[in-house]
Amino acid sequence: MRLRLVRRDTASRMAMIAAPVAALVLSCLASLILFALLGKPAGAALYALLLKPFLTWYSFSEVLLKMTPLLLIAQGLAIGFRANVFNIGAEGQFIIGAICASALPVWYPDGAVPMMLPAMIVAGALGGMAYALIAAVLRTRFGASEILVTLMMSLIAVQILNYLLLGPWKDPRGFNFPQSVMFPGNALLPILLPGTRTTIAFAFALIASALAYLMMQHHFRGYQLRTAGLAPRAAGYAGFNAPGMVLLSLALGGLAAGLAGASEVAGPLGQLQRSVSSGYGYAAIIVAYLGGLNPIGIVASSFLISVIYIGGDSATVSAALPVAAVEVFQGFLLVFYLLTFTSIRYRIEVASPQGSGAR
Numbered sequence: 001m002r003l004r005l006v007r008r009d010t011a012s013r014m015a016m017i018a019a020p021v022a023a024l025v026l027s028c029l030a031s032l033i034l035f036a037l038l039g040k041p042a043g044a045a046l047y048a049l050l051l052k053p054f055l056t057w058y059s060f061s062e063v064l065l066k067m068t069p070l071l072l073i074a075q076g077l078a079i080g081f082r083a084n085v086f087n088i089g090a091e092g093q094f095i096i097g098a099i100c101a102s103a104l105p106v107w108y109p110d111g112a113v114p115m116m117l118p119a120m121i122v123a124g125a126l127g128g129m130a131y132a133l134i135a136a137v138l139r140t141r142f143g144a145s146e147i148l149v150t151l152m153m154s155l156i157a158v159q160i161l162n163y164l165l166l167g168p169w170k171d172p173r174g175f176n177f178p179q180s181v182m183f184p185g186n187a188l189l190p191i192l193l194p195g196t197r198t199t200i201a202f203a204f205a206l207i208a209s210a211l212a213y214l215m216m217q218h219h220f221r222g223y224q225l226r227t228a229g230l231a232p233r234a235a236g237y238a239g240f241n242a243p244g245m246v247l248l249s250l251a252l253g254g255l256a257a258g259l260a261g262a263s264e265v266a267g268p269l270g271q272l273q274r275s276v277s278s279g280y281g282y283a284a285i286i287v288a289y290l291g292g293l294n295p296i297g298i299v300a301s302s303f304l305i306s307v308i309y310i311g312g313d314s315a316t317v318s319a320a321l322p323v324a325a326v327e328v329f330q331g332f333l334l335v336f337y338l339l340t341f342t343s344i345r346y347r348i349e350v351a352s353p354q355g356s357g358a359r
Contacts, residue, residue, distance in 0.1 A: 005346040015344045020290055020301065023337035030332050034325065041319055048315035049329065053307045059314075061196035065268060067306035068198075069094070069260035071205040073284035074302055075212045076256025078293045080249035082216065083225040087250055089135065089150025090257040091281025092157035093128040097258025098265045099161060100127030102180060102272040104187065106169050111184030120187060121262050128258015129251050131157070136250040140243040146250065158277055165274055180272040189267045201263035206299075208256060213295035225249065257281060286334045292341070305330065 028046060035042035053059045073090045080087045087093075101124030104116055113119070135153060138144040164170075165178040174181075189199035216222035225245055260280065265272050287305050291298030312326030 006349050019340040022340045026336040027332035031329050045315050045319035045321050048318045049311040052314045053310040061198045062310050063306045064198045066309045067302050068202045068205045069280045070287050071302040072260040073257045074287035074298045076253040078288040080253050082293050083249050085249035086147045087150050087253040088147050089154045092154030093131050093254040093257035094261040094281045095157040096131040097124035097128035097261030098276045100124050101262035102265050105183040106180050109181045111186045116187050124262025125255050125259040129255040132250040132254025136247045178274050182271050197268050199267040209295050
């Protein structure tokens with residue numbers, strides 16, 4: 001006798017909404033056990049992790065600040081994931097976008113360039129898109145796996161960043177720190193919420209989410225991408241352009257990641273630093289799947305992960321929680337979501353070894 005998963009014909013909408021909620025509850029329970037085993041005050045740690053970010057306006061604004069790049073990148077990745085195009089290299093595209101956006105203020109630190117900020121945003125978005133299209137061309141022309149190519153290109157992007165900040169772009173007055181010069185005022189994004197660090201990039205992320213929803217739910221191109229993901233053979237029979245969908249998926253993912261990178265250096269950082277590579281591209285994969293690859297769900301999941309980021313900083317101080325424990329909590333979220341999602345979309349059947357049928 002053996003077990004097999006059989007896809008259900010339909011899935012309840014309420015069950016799909018309940019899946020991430022159940023994943024959060026199970027993650028909290030598992031984390032309580034983990035924190036107790038570590039000898040940490042489990043209740044205090046979970047309180048700092050999930051509730052402290054809401055106690056002050058400033059900490060809540062930091063959640064929105066953290067949410068901005070996660071939301072942008074995850075929306076771009078989800079489009080490709082739904083078409084079975086797996087861009088795992090958003091971290092590298094984020095870095096390249098930050099580098100391209102930083103070129104103007106590094107070359108013209110006095111800010112004597114008309115329309116510098118718009119040019120930086122466009123350069124960052126196009127830089128991330130161009131970097132992702134390298135993987136797209138390698139897949140469509142040579143059959144290379146976009147998973148491996150985008151992942152390896154992220155490592156290359158990190159080395160390009162290190163070269164620039166330790167070499168030609170290093171601030172001569174930066175006390176030997178690997179960072180660029182500080183950007184002039186006309187190269188910085190305006191503050192969205194007075195008294196905070198949240199910039200108008202947060203509005204960019206919300207607009208991008210609305211556009212992603214309209215495209216995937218109400219546009220023919222979105223229908224093509226969804227069909228390619230759900231039924232690749234049917235998409236081929238329908239005459240959909242498979243290479244074109246690969247190019248489009250990776251281009252949009254790279255554009256979103258590059259825009260996020262540009263927003264980071266023109267926003268809270270105000271210069272190009274090695275710390276710009278902070279794992280947003282990898283965390284956005286969790287955000288995309290935790291949101292069910294749905295643009296609306298991704299808004300909620302990016303907010304939750306951002307709360308965990310900010311709450312995690314507090315928990316490491318107030319509850320002496322290891323930084324790795326916060327990352328484990330994020331892992332719990334993804335694992336439990338995949339388990340609950342699988343139980344909703346599939347049922348378990350018992351079949352004979354010869355596969356003669358289910359009982």
